[in-house]
Amino acid sequence: MTTRPQLQVLFFDVFGTCAAQRTPVADTLSRAAIEALESDTSSVSSEVRSKAMKMEWNKDVDVFTSESKEKHGNVDWRAVDKYRFKSLHKLLAQLSLIIPDEEADASELAVKEGSLWNESQLKQLGLVWHHLPPWPDTCRGLDMLNKQFSTVTLSNTYNELMTNLVAHSSIPFKHVYTSDMFQSFKPNPKVYLGAAEKMGVKPEECGLVAAHLNDLKGAKACGFYAIYVERPLEEKTPELQEENIPDMVIKEDEDGFITLAERLGIQGR
Known part of the structure; x- marks a missing residue:
């Protein structure tokens, strides 16, 4: 695991990571x-x-x-x-x-x-x-993370769909970004780097939170801090586990985003 940089923005994969699918x-x-x-x-x-x-x-x-x-x-x-x-x-x-x-x-x-x-x-x-439902820890965890970070969706879909999903599920993101805004799909670097630029921060000031190692691999290659939150049945490329991609891992039997917030120094249970 690498030393955590001074993060300002946390980007989130949504399908499977924030919302159960x-x-x-x-x-x-x-x-x-x-x-x-x-x-x-x-x-x-x-x-x-x-x-x-x-x-x-x-x-x-x-x-x-x-x-x-x-x-x-x-x-x-x-x-x-x-x-x-x-x-x-x-x-x-x-x-x-x-x-x-x-x-x-x-x-x-x-x-x-x-x-x-x-x-x-x-x-x-x-x-x-x-209108997928959030995981039980998603909304509470994001409320905690919002105290210290800008929280932003970064999903492979179009903005109207993501806006609908976030509103339906009352997930408290500060910003809604989607791959169509950057004319590509993750893991193309255009998406990660474009999102960082749009937020006005450097890649090293960004973290990606995802339940998929291939997404984290793409983000890390762009300089993002890679945070792996395990979700049931979500990992489609388990062979990537051998590459030690994540900088931080929240295990499936932990409390998801709430545990993440606590690991990042935020208390609020």
Whole structure:
């Protein structure tokens, strides 16, 4: 571990780090299936009902975001919602929970009668990332950290989505930054260095708080202090653990951002 510099700004990855995503997304989809099955099911086929009762959403959640983390080129930032809708549509079709209407315009992603959800219901499900819940320690920990630091989101998404999520979850960030503001995706240095410049600080005065080692690796290469907050099931590149990337580690069995604040000299429990 390196000596902590004089930090002024703490940037935060959000999806998975500040807001839980895997379980809430799985629960939302599972709940929607149960509600659909308990409603008037006269138009839902028996095969669809059987599949829905046996599905395991957690195995398939990653497909929603895996292809949206491109690092270069022109990006339609708001298209992430359309992408997630298409991914959801494809996933449910593979599980035979919806019956795609092959005769409809491909861009409409229409479904036939007998599906578990109609097009409107599917679009609502696809917006689950706009209102993810914070981890239990997130808001309290940020209240503590705000006493000493500027706290800023730095997420691979577009600003309106992140603003909606932060407002919905009442997460007390001082500033909301997203990758679209810097025309790239993390871990491109343009995002980290652009965020530091926008805040008017040097990279060495910045820390990145994240539950993903690849994000921390990119930030550290730009001179940021790397703070790893372990979250359940969030690490997708465990092989990076051998590289000793973090400057500070908050273990999964500790109290997340509250422990982080205390490590940084802030008391407030």
